[in-house]
Amino acid sequence: MSAQLLLVDDEPGLREAVQAYLEDEGFQVEVASNAEQGWELLQQKLPELVITDIMMPHVDGYEFLKQLREDPRFKALPVVFLTARGMTGDRIQGYQAGCDAYLSKPFDPDELVAIVKNLLDRRAAQSPETGETPDIASLAREIGEIKSLLTGRSAIAQTPPPIKVDLTPREQSVLDLVAQGLMNKEIAKTLETSVRNVEKYVSRLFSKTGTNSRTELVRYALEHGLTK
Template identity: 70%
Template sequence: MTNPANILLVDDEPGVRESVQAYLEYSGDFNVKVAGNVAQAWEILEQETPDLVISDVMMPQVDGYEFLGKLREDTRFQSLPVVFLTARGMTSDRIQGYHAGCDAYLSKPFDPEELEAMVKNLLERRKISVQANSESAKLEEIAQEIRELKKQLGQQPIFVTTPSPIKIELTPREQSVLDLVAEGLMNKEIASRLNTSVRNVEKYVSRLFSKTATNSRTELVRFALKHGLTQ
């Protein structure tokens, strides 16, 4: 069972706060904290970063646009999804909201089911984005490790302890993939360089692992350099 997403709802109308909070929490998918103005919202934000913010636009003292601008200026909240709720439904107002950095715009009165669907969609998109960024960071870390490995092996003599050179038969395409892996390129970059699909590159890399009895790209490059399979 997944943990409920944390939502911060900011609206100066008690009726809206109560109804939206009750509706979203009913399914068990969300925990909703409410604030009647931006000052209260910041007190909550300083204690805990939510997964998504729902904010009214027309509020006293500090309106939604100013609130959103303050969020986007803070590095902690720059990627935080924000949904605007407002009685102002004119196109110019929506454009202003998107320019300010909101992710979705819903005019009052609205269907609670539409709001729920919008929130779930934004949360799913954020999850995918976070996963993609994490994977990209991991791939870059592997590429850097390979580059450092090549640099170290290039500076030091390599002593082969086997009595005779290992003979491994590689197809031209496998050799091309191996050379690009040794350069530190990831599968997507290799696919672009060789004008093929990422899936095909994954198959070639898997075959290289099998032929060289290695389990990672770093081990593969180390093996290839040690036994003269690539330069």
């Protein structure tokens, strides 16, 4: 499955051209014309990398990046600045703000593709298919908390969900297995997929339920009857 990217730029012509080029290279690309729209798409799609302009109305690229880095879900999400501001001082400011790459307009599309592939490869290397999440101790603690919840699940009051949570069949399968106390590697083996894909599904579940940890996710699911 090809990587999913989010492109945020207020210039329609450039946005369409970059989207077409990246899709020709095999990427799935969601586009937004401003940071507000980009933030909404982030909640729905959870891309593997973001490409954003800096000079945009209302919320500029620096504010958008700050918003991303302050959210635990997107703290490590690779971000590429694609901008007309190409002076050395601008680049330094971009890297100090937390971007992973800085490409000045006009640019060679092949260079953008190379940057995107490099960042995705680096991210994949940091989450190897054969391992678990980097913080094993934290994950193990959460698994223990989940098992404690399951032991006392009869004491957790179930109420109708305040809003409809629209889960795909695969998201539901992952949720059910998380609720059983399985770790990502075990879930991946059960569903015959990769650990990286499991991590993506868990992140989507966090986003859709407004939770920030596996323990919170399981408690939410039990309280609202989202899992058996």
